[in-house]
Amino acid sequence: MATVLYFARLGEQLKTSSEELSLDEMGTVGKLVDHLQDRGEPWSSEFESGRILVAINQEMSDFDSAISDSDEIAFFPPVTGG
Amino acid sequence: MATVLYFARLGEQLKTSSEELSLDEMGTVGKLVDHLQDRGEPWSSEFESGRILVAINQEMSDFDSAISDSDEIAFFPPVTGG
């Protein structure tokens, strides 16, 4: 089971900050996002913007990156610290 | 009488840090420097280097600047603060 995290505005909109998910055939971040969007609203719109960032195991990654069931995958809006 | 000041290494080499001087016909810094160099050593060599800076009334100036008997004229090596 992969751990999937949602931060900041994204977590608020989705009303969840974390879930455990079996990735099955979803071998890339892009495939996982397709799966999440298939849940309908608000998932569909939230991932539609093209501005959601992803980190795999706490490293900035992108939607083409490979993922497996042992990974921690985090989705979040552009960062605004500093 | 103009006040002429010498700072740092220059003052040490000339063995004076200040003097009062009547400028007479010396209407520019360059003319004053010629006059000082005419005093012989160490004046002649110290002003020969081309690296001596001048301030007139506490403002950075150059050797073409006009001077008069009411001025404070300061000569010094390149600055090394900070």
Added chain:
Amino acid sequence: MSKISVQEQDFDVSRELRAICNGRTDIGATVSFVGLVRDMNLDDSVAGMTLQHYPGMTDKALQKIVSEASQRWEVQDATLIHRVGELRPADQIVLVCIASSHRHDAFEACSFIMDYLKTRAPFWKKEQLKDGSSRWVDARESDGHAAGRWEK
């Protein structure tokens, strides 16, 4: 060599500079950046803000940014502190201190770390406005451009 900290409590610039310079006589220059909470943003009065972060990732991300700066410039020591939690106007948010024997290296490394932090470190600000509402702060395009200027 460097100190990285994500913390709720405030920091003191002089204390951090002393910690860097403690017992050392080979440091020629330090440059310190402090980011502060302003009481206005996008024409609205800000009463306070909450800084959320991604705890597992922030330390790693900040360490990576400091390492990259240390590879590009001569950095003798570095301190990076980022606060999280509840902050109010005039509160300090972030501190970057760089010690170097050359002042330009210190300036560049410090500026670089701030630009990268603003695009790559997982922190998010939520502002409480004086009218009682709250909102997530949007990333600014200018921060993306600022980080971009360091790319080869």
Added chain:
Amino acid sequence: MSKISVQEQDFDVSRELRAICNGRTDIGATVSFVGLVRDMNLDDSVAGMTLQHYPGMTDKALQKIVSEASQRWEVQDATLIHRVGELRPADQIVLVCIASSHRHDAFEACSFIMDYLKTRAPFWKKEQLKDGSSRWVDARESDGHAAGRWEK
């Protein structure tokens, strides 16, 4: 708005930053530069240094440099302290603090002030070496180039 001081006594960065930010909630960023005495210069061991200056001119020169920075960049407040007299390795020599609503303005203004100060403010360092001799420090060509990069 700005504070300029030429003094023998030491300074405290945090105290100066607090003085700048005191009661203000509109400052987004501060950048602080501190120059320090190193124990090595040109391969020689430095035991201490004396900072001479041109008392009638230093204040004016520093004021002018800060004014020029404030014209070029958005500077909300500035503090410039330069020490004179006897200093030892690890002692603080100079402090420049810039407050601005934009971090890049703060970095640029602070860096500019240091570059100009190093070529235009009438201070001279005389080093005491560990072998008992002393020497006036020569101006570095690199400082001239650093100041030159700000010319249009």
